[in-house]
Amino acid sequence: EVQLAESGGGSVQPGGSLRLSCAASGFTFSTYWMYWVRQVPGKGLVWVSRMDTDGFITDYADSVKGRFTISRDNTKNTLYLDMNNLRAEDTAVYFCARDREMRVSKWYFDLWGRGTLVTVSS
């Protein structure tokens, strides 16, 4: 079955760190650009970061630049998001998502995980 499954969420104090993982299965992970998108429950979607197929190109939203790092391990079919210096406003459900097309970044997401909740609170 084609799917994405996030893990690693939880509660952390402000200034703390977390690593999110996104395990891909059922498709050739290494041929897709991958993304992280977050959503405060009941609110809109917010793009966080993206990475190309080989792990060389990365982009970040201004709100997380310098604090979050996206990476991937194509041998393990896994996408990561390392989050440092977390703030209360980072509290959200974090989704990983796959680009709709192979090998290019079209910024359209046709496959999503179920999300993992990150709560930043003292």
Add this chain to the structure above:
Amino acid sequence: QSALTQPASVSGSPGQSITISCTGTSSNVGRYNYVSWYQQHPGKAPKLIIYDVTNRPSGVSNRFSGSKSGNTASLNISGLQADDEATYHCGSYAFASNLVFGGGTKLTVL
């Protein structure tokens, strides 16, 4: 504050048509034909229903259609069905490798 502006809620009766607007700026919706729409049921992940302003992915009902005029994109849903009740999010590519979304519109089928 989301970069794209959507109405918080819309409603319609079964069989009717509704339109959801998504207003951006000349730096996103007005500049690029890279507008998308996602449907999200409670507790579920979003589902892509429109991309490139007007295109539907395979398997998405032709009751969903998209359009754009200037800085405003629109999603039309015809022949409303109970299962259409969900939150709809618009998204647009923006200058300098950025993607922006609206705040989401909750559709209620009366």
